[in-house]
Amino acid sequence: MTNKQKGILFNLLSCVGFGCMNACVQLAGDLPSMQKCFFRNSGALLVATCIILSKHIGFSVPKAARPSLLARSLFGTIGIFCNFYAVDRLTLADANMLNRLSPFFALLFSVFLLKEGIRPLHGLTMVGAFLGSLLIIKPSFANMNLVPSLIGALGGLMAGLAAVELRLASKKGSPDMCTVFYFSLLSTLIVLPFFVWDYTPMSAYQWACLCGVGVFAGVGQFGLTKAYACAPSREISIYEYAQVVFSALLGFWLFDQLPDGYSVLGYLVIFGMSGIMFLYNNQMFCFKHCAPMPEEEG
Numbered sequence: 054m055t056n057k058q059k060g061i062l063f064n065l066l067s068c069v070g071f072g073c074m075n076a077c078v079q080l081a082g083d084l085p086s087m088q089k090c091f092f093r094n095s096g097a098l099l100v101a102t103c104i105i106l107s108k109h110i111g112f113s114v115p116k117a118a119r120p121s122l123l124a125r126s127l128f129g130t131i132g133i134f135c136n137f138y139a140v141d142r143l144t145l146a147d148a149n150m151l152n153r154l155s156p157f158f159a160l161l162f163s164v165f166l167l168k169e170g171i172r173p174l175h176g177l178t179m180v181g182a183f184l185g186s187l188l189i190i191k192p193s194f195a196n197m198n199l200v201p202s203l204i205g206a207l208g209g210l211m212a213g214l215a216a217v218e219l220r221l222a223s224k225k226g227s228p229d230m231c232t233v234f235y236f237s238l239l240s241t242l243i244v245l246p247f248f249v250w251d252y253t254p255m256s257a258y259q260w261a262c263l264c265g266v267g268v269f270a271g272v273g274q275f276g277l278t279k280a281y282a283c284a285p286s287r288e289i290s291i292y293e294y295a296q297v298v299f300s301a302l303l304g305f306w307l308f309d310q311l312p313d314g315y316s317v318l319g320y321l322v323i324f325g326m327s328g329i330m331f332l333y334n335n336q337m338f339c340f341k342h343c344a345p346m347p348e349e350e351g
Contacts, residue, residue, distance in 0.1 A: 060284030061292050063276045068296035070273030074266050075140045075149065076303045081262035084255065086137045087247035089266060093133060094244060096267020097274045098237035104275070105230050112234065118225035122232065125218035126239035128211045133240065135208030142201035145304035146312050147189055149297045150320055151205035156293075156327065157182045158213025166217050174333055178326040185322030188315045229278050237274075291331040294324060 078089050105112065114122065132155075139148040157179045164170070190202040222232055255263070297320065304310035312320070 056283045060280045063280035063283060064292045065276075065295055067273045067276030067280060068293060068299055070269045070271075070276055072145075072149070072296050072299040072303055074269035074273055075136075075145055075300060076307060077262045077265035077269060078137050078140045079145065079308065081255075081259050081266070084253050084259060084263075085247075085251045086134055086141065087244055087251060088253060089137050089263060090130070090133050091241065091244045091248040092263040092267045093137070093270040094130070094237050094241040096264075097270045098234065098241055099267070100271030100275055101230060101234040101237050105234055108230070110228060110230055112231060114222075114228070114231050114235065115226040118222045118227035121218045121222035121225060122227060122235050123239065125215050125222060125232070126236050126243070128218060129215035129236055130240040130243045132208045132211030132215055134244075135204045135211060139201050139205030139208060143198055143205060144301075144310040144312055144316075145308070146297055146301035146310070146320070147202070147316055148205050149300040150189060150316075150323060151186065151202065152209050152212060153294060153297060153323065153327075154182060154186055154206060154209035155212035155216060156330075158210045159216040160213075160330075162214050162217045163220075167220065172333075175330065178330045181326040182323050185319045185326065188319030188322065191315060233274055233278055291327055294327060 074093065078093075081089060104110075132152075136148065136152050139151060143151075160175055161179060186206055190196075190199065190206060192199065196202070219232060223229070227235075301310075301312065
């Protein structure tokens with residue numbers, strides 16, 4: 054099996070993990086979002102700790118990477134809270150798709166934080182994705198889900214910003230699993246005061262659901278980390294959108310949720326923009342690294 058095939062499989066594993074995590078969030082019922090975030094972060098922390106100890110990786114990271122790890126934890130935690138808030142109030146597919154706007158926001162923020170250039174086609178795909186998100190958000194005072202939709206989109210923005218900080222941390226020498234560990238640790242500590250202050254007693258069923266949130270978050274985080282260790286993002290990032298399809302199926306099966314026509318059209322627009330960007334990035338890679346065709350030589 055090639056590294057690309059392994060990367061795709063691990064990416065699909067992460068989609069299943071995060072999709073099941075969001076389903077457990079909704080199954081847990083009317084509990085504070087911060088309480089759910091605590092279980093999500095502590096579960097991922099446990100998985101990351103076990104992997105680091107079993108592989109004897111160590112917990113040290115370069116000093117230069119620590120500010121980026123802190124920023125990644127802060128933005129990532131806000132993104133998780135926004136995503137959970139949206140999951141509790143929207144269909145699973147809508148909440149997941151709004152969160153999947155993160156690659157477009159990451160592209161935008163990389164211009165300012167990483168000083169990376171942006172090509173015209175990338176700009177067009179970002180505009181297209183934004184228009185697609187409006188079909189899901191449906192900005193109107195008549196839309197009772199307007200606020201949760203906007204918060205879901207904010208979660209995608211924060212996730213994109215966290216992804217850029219993650220890249221900065223990696224460039225400065227932070228090992229992948231240490232990045233996962235410190236993100237999970239810091240985000241757990243950030244959420245802990247809110248968890249204690251606003252703790253709501255839970256039934257055995259809710260405990261089971263939130264334990265599921267932690268376990269599936271760990272599976273999703275592990276799958277995502279392994280995926281991008283096996284293959285570059287340009288080759289496998291498009292497969293992350295399988296999470297939206299999987300979440301739509303889970304939403305229909307568990308909650309009888311069906312996205313409306315506008316949302317489906319928005320999905321198609323964002324899928325299309327992602328596909329264009331994916332194909333374009335791979336084509337640019339080919340142009341840069343492939344040998345010239347015979348007719349181009351000389």
